[in-house]
Amino acid sequence: MAKALDGVRVLDMTHVQSGPSATQILAWLGADVVKLEAPTGDITRRQLRDLPDADSLYFTMLNSNKRSVTLNTKTEQGKRIFLDLVRGSDVLVENFAPGALDRMGFTWEVLHETNPGLVYASIKGFGPGAYADFKAYEVIAQAMGGSMSTTGFETGPPLATGAQIGDSGTGMHLVAGVLAALLQRTRTGLGQRVEVAMQEAVLNLCRVKLRDQQRLAHGPLAEYPNEEFGDEVPRSGNASGGGQPGWAVRTAPGGPNDYVYVIIQPPGWPHLAELVGRPELATDPEWATPEARLDKLDKAFSLIEEWSSKLPKWEVLARLNERNIPCGPILSTKEIIEDETLRSNGIVTDVEHPQRGSYTTVGLPIRLSESPADVRRSPLLGEHNTEIYGRELGLSDDELADLAANGVI
Numbered sequence: 080m081a082k083a084l085d086g087v088r089v090l091d092m093t094h095v096q097s098g099p100s101a102t103q104i105l106a107w108l109g110a111d112v113v114k115l116e117a118p119t120g121d122i123t124r125r126q127l128r129d130l131p132d133a134d135s136l137y138f139t140m141l142n143s144n145k146r147s148v149t150l151n152t153k154t155e156q157g158k159r160i161f162l163d164l165v166r167g168s169d170v171l172v173e174n175f176a177p178g179a180l181d182r183m184g185f186t187w188e189v190l191h192e193t194n195p196g197l198v199y200a201s202i203k204g205f206g207p208g209a210y211a212d213f214k215a216y217e218v219i220a221q222a223m224g225g226s227m228s229t230t231g232f233e234t235g236p237p238l239a240t241g242a243q244i245g246d247s248g249t250g251m252h253l254v255a256g257v258l259a260a261l262l263q264r265t266r267t268g269l270g271q272r273v274e275v276a277m278q279e280a281v282l283n284l285c286r287v288k289l290r291d292q293q294r295l296a297h298g299p300l301a302e303y304p305n306e307e308f309g310d311e312v313p314r315s316g317n318a319s320g321g322g323q324p325g326w327a328v329r330t331a332p333g334g335p336n337d338y339v340y341v342i343i344q345p346p347g348w349p350h351l352a353e354l355v356g357r358p359e360l361a362t363d364p365e366w367a368t369p370e371a372r373l374d375k376l377d378k379a380f381s382l383i384e385e386w387s388s389k390l391p392k393w394e395v396l397a398r399l400n401e402r403n404i405p406c407g408p409i410l411s412t413k414e415i416i417e418d419e420t421l422r423s424n425g426i427v428t429d430v431e432h433p434q435r436g437s438y439t440t441v442g443l444p445i446r447l448s449e450s451p452a453d454v455r456r457s458p459l460l461g462e463h464n465t466e467i468y469g470r471e472l473g474l475s476d477d478e479l480a481d482l483a484a485n486g487v488i
Contacts, residue, residue: 082109083450087261089113090168091145094121096217096243097202097277098174099141100250105170105257106144107443107452113467114145115164117152118486120460133434139457140440143430147458148467149488152183156487161185163472165193169270170257174202177211187272198260200273202249215277220245224281229288231314233305238314249280287320288312301373324369324376327409328384330392336414339395341383342405343376345369350402351379355386425454432456464488 087110091102099114099121106112114121123138150164151157165171171190173180180186190199204215210223218239221227226245231238242248256273264270282289291300291312299308302324303315317340319325325342343351345368349361360366360382365375372379387395392408399406410418416439421427425442432438433456443452468474468488482488 080449080451083447084109087111087170088168089170089172090115090164092171092173092175092180093202094174095123096137096141096246097249098172098253099123100243100247101200101202101253101257102145102172103141103143104251104254104443104445107454108445108447109450110170112145113164113168113463114142114147114458115161116147116149116460118149118461118488120149124460130435134432134457134459136435136438139430139432139435139438142457143440144453144455145458146463146467147461148464149461151487152185154485154487156482156485158184160468160472160482160487162193164467165190165197167471168194168197169261170198170200172200172202172253172257176214177203191270195269196264197270198257198264198273199270200253200257200260201275202253203274203276205278206274206276210278215245217243217245220249220277220281224278225285225288226281229285229312229314232316233314235314244284245277245281248284249275249277252280252283291320304377323405324372324379325405326376326380326383328380328387328395330387330395331390333388336409336411337392338409339387339392339399340407340409341380341387341399343369343372343379344405347402347404348372350404351383354398354402355382357382425452428454430454430456433459461488 084105087105089102089105089110089112091098091112091114093099093102102112102114121138121142123141124134126135127137128135150160152161187199190197203211204220205211205213218227221239221244222237224245227237227239230240253273253275256275260271260273294300295308295310295312300312302318302322303313303320304318305313305315317325317327319342323342323344325340327338327340330337330339348367352358352360352366365371390398396406396408415421416427418427426444427439428442429437429439440454442454465479468479468482469476474482479488
């Protein structure tokens with residue numbers, strides 16, 4: 080079956096996580112993603128290795144469905160080959176430090192002249208201005224994008240989230256920009272620059288906290304469990320921070336992830352009151368309405384936890400779902416990797432690799448009815464040099480051998 084991005088060639092100069100997460104999505108959607116690596120390879124091939132002399136899971140889980148070529152773009156021959164690759168590409172993606180490609184001589188003007196239809200997509204840590212040259216990593220983006228200051232408990236320190244919103248979150252924003260630029264190109268015939276800053280992508284994901292920052296001017300945030308409010312949005316533990324209050328309640332036998340997250344919606348309150356053995360609270364004026372419960376949400380969730388802590392989380396889940404009460408168990412990474420539903424949906428899947436054997440990875444979380452994604456293994460370093468440089472660019476075996484001998488590929 081044809082894929083949504085069949086015929087789109089992506090020249091992938093990205094490394095580590097933010098860029099590869101974006102180009103992997105494009106590859107799953109059907110683009111021909113050519114990962115362009117230095118002869119030493121993407122650094123993540125060797126980082127966090129669990130098996131000697133094999134590409135790490137860090138690399139394999141971010142580079143599915145791609146082809147790999149090696150190229151030393153600092154050499155004159157490498158520069159010429161790079162521009163040949165640019166001529167045959169629809170999209171170039173990079174996440175180098177600011178100005179790195181410019182210093183190699185590959186400015187936007189040079190690339191646009193070489194291929195006017197090229198979409199040139201970049202991920203940087205920060206947008207233009209005072210922070211532009213700062214180095215950025217996942218948690219730095221969380222720190223400066225509003226996530227850490229609002230994550231954690233009221234009396235504790237700022238915390239990073241386990242979700243990689245700084246890296247992979249930015250990658251997802253870049254995918255949207257690339258697809259929009261490709262669509263616009265169908266009308267104009269021209270490519271364009273696409274830039275996403277990690278700080279700004281995190282901020283976009285934290286926009287509800289900026290909402291609450293402005294609401295603070297009119298008084299305390301009633302749906303937050305905090306007792307005191309200053310002039311900044313506080314950390315509020317596991318409170319949902321939305322229109323419907325929620326909290327993680329403990330379940331039996333009390334392990335580190337034996338919790339269920341419960342939302343109290345107005346229609347669900349009578350059912351919760353019945354479950355916890357306090358049916359009278361459904362009609363008690365002090366408890367019956369959301370407004371009446373706002374100042375005693377801690378007590379409400381304590382009542383729920385007194386009931387839930389005596390039952391296994393899956394039984395708690397079943398009883399709540401029977402009554403149409405929004406809830407979800409806290410799933411550990413072990414539970415997720417073994418989850419039959421996730422596996423049957425293909426979002427958790429096993430892939431065979433020539434160095435590693437079988438490994439588990441996460442598939443495409445987007446389902447297109449006419450473009451189903453298949454998850455293939457990541458490429459070995461330079462695995463497609465002959466295929467791309469020889470068959471596609473027309474270099475001879477002797478030329479390839481000379482490039483390899485001179486450290487160009």
